[in-house]
Amino acid sequence: MSExxxxxxxxxxxxxxxxxxxxxxxxxxxxPARGPVVERAQERASTVQDGLVAHLRSGEVSEWSxxxxxxxxxxxxxxEGTQLPLxxxxxxxxxxxxxxxxxxxxxxxxxxxxxxxxxxxxxxRLSSETRARVERDVAADAVHVAVERAAAYAxxxxxxxxxxxxxxxAGLLAARPENPTVFAARAMSADSGPSFSLQPPEIVVSxxxxxxxxxx
Numbered sequence: 001m002s003e004x005x006x007x008x009x010x011x012x013x014x015x016x017x018x019x020x021x022x023x024x025x026x027x028x029x030x031x032p033a034r035g036p037v038v039e040r041a042q043e044r045a046s047t048v049q050d051g052l053v054a055h056l057r058s059g060e061v062s063e064w065s066x067x068x069x070x071x072x073x074x075x076x077x078x079x080e081g082t083q084l085p086l087x088x089x090x091x092x093x094x095x096x097x098x099x100x101x102x103x104x105x106x107x108x109x110x111x112x113x114x115x116x117x118x119x120x121x122x123x124x125r126l127s128s129e130t131r132a133r134v135e136r137d138v139a140a141d142a143v144h145v146a147v148e149r150a151a152a153y154a155x156x157x158x159x160x161x162x163x164x165x166x167x168x169x170a171g172l173l174a175a176r177p178e179n180p181t182v183f184a185a186r187a188m189s190a191d192s193g194p195s196f197s198l199q200p201p202e203i204v205v206s207x208x209x210x211x212x213x214x215x216x
Contacts, residue, residue: 003216005165006153007173010146011208012138018124018200020062020099025111026118027092034088038071041090044116051107052096060103064096093120105198126203138207143167146211154215163214170208 027048029041045066055061070091076084098104104122111117126134146167154162166173 003214004154004157004159006150006162006213006215007210008146008149008153008213009170009208009210010142010144010149011206012141012145013204013206014134014138015202015204016126016130016134018203019127019130020097020125021101021104021198021200022095022097022121022123022125023104023108023119024093024095024121026120027094027116028089028118029091029116030087030089032085032087034071034073037088038090040116041092044114045092045094048094048111048117051110052094055096055098055103055107058103060098060100062097062099064094066092066094068093101198101200108198122198124201124203126205131205134205135207138205139209142207142209143211146209147213150211150213150215154213157215159215161216164211165214166212168210170210173210173212 025048027041027045029037029044031037031040049064049066052061052064056064068091070093071089073086073088075086078084098107108119108122112119125131147162147164150164151162154160
């Protein structure tokens with residue numbers, strides 16, 4: 001046995017506590033008169049914005065925006081099939097990135113007291129700098145795992161020299177590549193319950209590589 005080609009897969013993952021949370025809230029108002037409905041939405045949205053500005057100044061929010069405003073009208077139907085008078089609606093969507101879980105909990109509890117405000121999403125994530133660093137480390141570790149596996153196979157065959165021929169993202173060495181996902185991230189946390197005392201979950205960053213080695 002002079003030469004053998006060994007193809008292996010290497011996987012690695014790391015768990016890192018989430019550093020920030022992207023939150024979206026929507027201020028929604030409705031009523032029979034368009035003007036008062038729009039005015040009430042603007043006033044409530046302004047109050048929410050004031051709170052975000054205060055957190056931004058204190059360093060607990062890194063950015064915020066209110067880029068989407070919607071105003072529309074419709075004529076609802078009652079249970080008897082009769083069309084009711086025109087109802088006007090207004091909605092203002094705001095988003096912010098919190099870097100402090102305690103401040104986020106306090107803010108959510110404050111805005112949720114209003115019937116006009118709906119919390120539509122809270123997405124935990126890593127900062128861009130941390131994610132880049134963790135992805136590099138996890139990718140390098142996945143390659144090390146692939147090298148060790150190839151060396152183990154070679155040793156079992158009685159071969160001493162192992163040389164890397166190809167290293168690729170998962171799926172790229174296959175004859176018909178699937179949709180490869182080099183890095184996958186997911187949040188792992190317990191149910192936060194009905195309160196707004198939020199605890200940042202762990203973000204799991206994973207990497208999978210495939211390697212082809214020549215052993216002789």
